[in-house]
Amino acid sequence: MALLEAPPRGTDAQPPRRGLFDGRIGSVEVLAVVLVLLVVFRSRVADLLSGPQMSTWTTVFVSVMLQATPFLVFGVALSAVIAVFVPRSFWAKALPKHPALAVPVASCAGVILPGCECGSVPIAGSLIRRGVTPAAALAFLLAAPAINPIVLTATAIAFPGKPGMVVARAVVSLIVAMVMGWLWIRLGKAEWIRMPARPELDGLSKPRAFWAACRHDIIHAGGFLALGAAAAATINVVVPERWMLTVADQPVLSVLVLALLAVLLSICSEADAFVAASLSQFSLTARLAFLVVGPMVDLKLISMQAGVFGRRFAARFAPTTFLVGVGLAGLYGWLFL
Structure with missing residues (x-):
């Protein structure tokens, strides 16, 4: 009966050690299986990696990354400088008081903010907290x-x-x-926007806040850039050329397809032009829609907007921006490109 007694109080009962084959699969087991499969099928893997399709994939991926990375790094650094060292109250003082006039001024102010969309969302939130009319802050965003x-x-x-x-x-x-700023003046409601605090840089010295902002943005934007480059390379290799040509030959369909692709790829705005240029089978109008929609509506932006402004806002703002962006890009391309 002594073997069935509970351990005395004050002593820690040691959990039983699990064996290698206890029914649970961890990362070590997965890695071991992958290594075994690579050894067993090493000839087929070598043929796959040395094939023309993989060579094309690697060429497209590396070219997009090499061309885009300097702009991504430079843009993130400058965006962090402005976010940390420029007083937030400056933007409120620089804009007109009338909302309808503040919208075009805020839109043009985007010229002086070198950065990607990842930084524009929290900055727009801080503008609203500083008293800037939401229409102007959203136009700036x-x-x-x-x-x-x-x-x-x-x-x-x-x-x-x-x-x-x-x-x-x-x-x-x-x-x-x-247009989106003026639409917000006309149709937007204050209760759609929910503004949480953003304390991640509070309490840090300016140099530490600068490096923290750089690390955050480069990790997130760089990851999305790599995914976008990989997706662009995969599209060039996997999707049959005749399918791409069939879609590209349809003026309206090609614009919609590339606009949706921009939403799904979620590429940083400093890098999306290189991905668009690689999709050479599509018309300039379709690629313009890709470049216009991508920095304004993509998966990471929708999630960031929902986190900063609230889900009710994102559910209305993102689809409307997509429709306006596609429509105006298609109209401009039809008239001038």
Whole structure:
């Protein structure tokens, strides 16, 4: 009976040690199985990696990453400088008091904020907390990632010999931002916006806050860039050429497909021009829709907007921005491209 007695109080009962084959599968077991499979099928894996499709995939992926990474790093650094060292009250003082006039001014102010959409969402939230009218803050949110000098320079390099794409991206993005700001004045409701605090940089010295902002943005934006580059490379390799050509030959369908692709890929605005340039089978109008919609509506932005402004806001703002962006990009491309 002594063997069945509970351990005395004050002593820790040691849990039984689990054996290697106790029925639970962990990361070590998964790694072991993967290594065994690689050894067993090493010849087939070698053939796959050395094949022409994998070579094409690697070429597209590496080229997109190499072209986009300098702009991503530079944009994140400058965005952190502005977010940390420029007083937030500056934006409220610089904008007109009338909401309808503040919208175009806030939209054009995006030119002086070199950064990606990941930084524009919290900045727009801080603008609203500082008393800026929501319409102006939302117009700034949409315009800043699309018309700042870093993004436009990257677009010019990604589309050499096509300055019209740079102008088109700047003009259409600016118009979309202003239209959405004016629509908010007309149709928006204050209760749709919920503003939580953003304390992650509070209490830090400015140098520490700067590096913290850089680390946060580069990890998130760099990860999405790698995913976007991989997706672009996969599209170039996996999707049959005839399918791409079939979609590309349909003017309306191609615009919608690339706009939806921009939402799904969630590429940082400093890098999306290089991905768009790689989709050369599509028309300039379709690629313009990709460049306009991507910095304004994508999966990471929708989640960030829901976290900063609330789900009710994101559920209304994101679909409306998508429709306005696709419509204006298609109209501009039909008229001028």
